[in-house]
Amino acid sequence: MNSSPDFPDTGPDTGPRPRPRRAAGSLTAVAVVAAVAAGGAYAAGLGPFEGESGPDPEAVAEARAFLADWAAGRLPDAAARTTGPDRAEQVLRNFTAGLDIERPKLTADEPEETGDGTVTVPFTARMPITGLGTWTYTSKLPLREQDDGAWKVDWKLSLVHPRLSDTRKFRLEREESEPVEATDRDGDTLSGTTHPSLGPVLARLAGGTDGGGPRGAVHLVDRATGKTERTEASFGGKPATKDDGPVRTTLDADWQSAAERALAQADGRNAALVALRIDDGEILAVANSPASGFNRAVSGTYAPGSTWKIVTSSALLLKGAVAPDDVVDCPQYLTVGKRFQNVETSEHPGATFRKDFTESCNTAFISLRGKLGEGELGDVAKTYFGVGQTWHVGVPSYDGSVPVPRDATEKAASMIGQGRVQANPLIMASVTATAVSGTFHQPSLVAGTEDTTTTTPIPPRVVTQLRELMRATVTEGTARGLSDLPGDIGAKTGTAEVSDDQDNNGWMVAHRGDVAVACVVEEGVTGGGSAGPVIHALLSAVPES
Incomplete structure (x- = not known):
């Protein structure tokens, strides 16, 4: 069993450097969801909350901006939208790097007024873990109005994941699989050597049609003892054995x-x-x-x-x-x-x-x-x-x-x-x-x-x-x-x-x-x-x- 590094909430900046930010053109600074289709552009701002009673639209926009920055890897920008920017940037960077997460998809849901001067924006997180699959969970962003009237994400570990805390963290563990043998539809051998782009595809065939592929799990562990408290997500099925023979695919080697x-x-x-x-x-x-x-x-x-x-x-x-x-x-x-x-x-x-x-x-x-x-x-x-x-x-x-x-x-x-x-x-x-x-x-x-x-x-x-x-x-x-x-x-x-x-x-x-x-x-x-x-x-x- 090979283990990845634990997810720490402190430590060196080991994540990828964010891209430099380019000018936003005609989009506003708080526009979060932007979209264009062939022949055109769409920019969504406050969506269903514009012109309606309920949570302050500026709070909702700030929540969506935080999620957009986090998803795009603009971690300094995301952290700057919180009440604890230094800590936030460190945690977000180590969370994604320590769990091998790439290009997360974060989707805001309907906001809620909590009655204590804060606004809560629930969101769904879809976290693609390299080579394994997508870890999906829900969490909530608390937002609090500052003295200057601006809204910020009220930073706490639990907004990253509800079970993340000062006493519990996550660990990614991978289990290596034997390289899968596969053939195309005509029986010709396929491999990541002959067809490099098939590497991650064939790896997921390692268990046949039951979901197969590389196996691994995200565990919630005690920070002090390292003991696993629960498994948050598991990936992969029954590993293939050499006795199973090559996996016959529908692929065509020429195509x-x-x-x-x-x-x-x-x-x-x-x-x-x-x-x-x-x-x-x-x-x-x-x-x-x-x-x-x-x-x-x-x-x-x-x-x-x-x-x-x-x-x-x-x-x-x-x-x-x-x-x-x-x-x-x-x-x-x-x-x-x-x-x-x-x-x-x-x-x-x-x-x-x-x-x-x-x-x-x-x-x-x-x-x-x-x-x-x-x-x-x-x-x-x-x-x-x-x-x-x-x-x-x-x-x-x-x-x-x-x-x-x-x-x-x-x-x-x-x-x-x-x-x-x-x-x-x-x-x-x-x-x-x-x-x-x-x-x-x-x-x-x-x-x-x-x-x-x-x-x-x-x-x-x-x-x-x-x-x-x-x-x-x-x-x-x-x-x-x-x-x-x-x-x-x-x-x-x-x-x-x-x-x-x-x-x-x-x-x-x-x-x-x-x-x-x-x-x-x-x-x-x-x-x-x-x-x-x-x-x-x-x-x-x-x-x-």
Whole structure:
């Protein structure tokens, strides 16, 4: 048994240095959730609390700013928002470094007034632990108004995790597994040596289809004695043995090699790509850059940006709320609590819905929000696309989330794949496959995985419309970069803003023949400019299937 360093609340600064903060442009200093979709930008500020009675909006904004800084690794900035900045920075840094946590996802919930002059903001923490999985828990941020009228997070250890205290801390323990032997769909040997990007993927296959992979746990321990009081989270299943033989995967060695080479087009940025078969959901390639570490392709949580307009369009077309040739104006700006805009404030007066889709017009899609019920977008995602249901892929995966919007601004954002909509390349490759075939197939990396999903086929009329819209995006829209490739390719680009000091994430999804692909490039600025070259390189390297 190998143990990682204990989580200390004191000690040297061993964590990664935070990135220098860039100018926030037009965003305000307290804007926390910012999002842009291909063709536009969304900035969420006070959300459901703006203009309502209840907790002071400035307190809520400060809580969300603290969570955003913590999640982005801006630990000095997060600590400066507390009543104990030196202590806070030290604890936050050692918590993430000591437990090998990377890129936490912290989501604020409804605030509460506690009656003693403080405001409490509950939050959900999703902590990806390198090479193991995600530790999810809930906690609360207490905020107190200062003498100068400003609000600060009232620092205490328990806000990081409710059980963290002066007498108890956390320890991460890992159990090493034998390197897994695996083959592709044709029986060819796969390994992290021949296909470096498969390292973290194959490691999770070590226990077969029961969740497998590297094993480990986060324990709560007594600071004085080191005795384990309880296990907070455990990862991995039954370890494989050499007698089990190689794990036969659905991967294709040629597709996998091409995918890994294609990620070189991401110019060293963090990126991920998934390719899968449309007719059965079998995964052909899973690639991550960097090759080691977090499996972004399957376990990442990202706003999908305008690639999500495939689902939004499906919801609108299913109920006949719009038709491709209907005129849906595309102005530069549209205000729904916040001002939404299109990329470079572009506009397309008198555009049809087809034009809005191919040019990825945010304002046009947001203008149609009243055509959908409050939770209808999430219902369509779950019912027709399987998003948000539990998937059994063969390795641990994040299966998406489309919460019911909390206010009009968040509903507008969800129409363009922002707000609290979350996905990853696996999900968006599956969404693409479902849209162009009409039938959801649970993605799988190994044969024989359990399938507990229940979905409804998309009517052929809507499938035809979606295929035509995606094809037009290649021939005349934002995915024109793929138009020189052979085959009847359809695609959709997307761009999603992460925070006020990071460049946008770039997205592209595409389909050709029986294969659907999805790629995200972190801080790629635009989908067409960053993810587009990756997918172009991939489809150029493999024959149409």
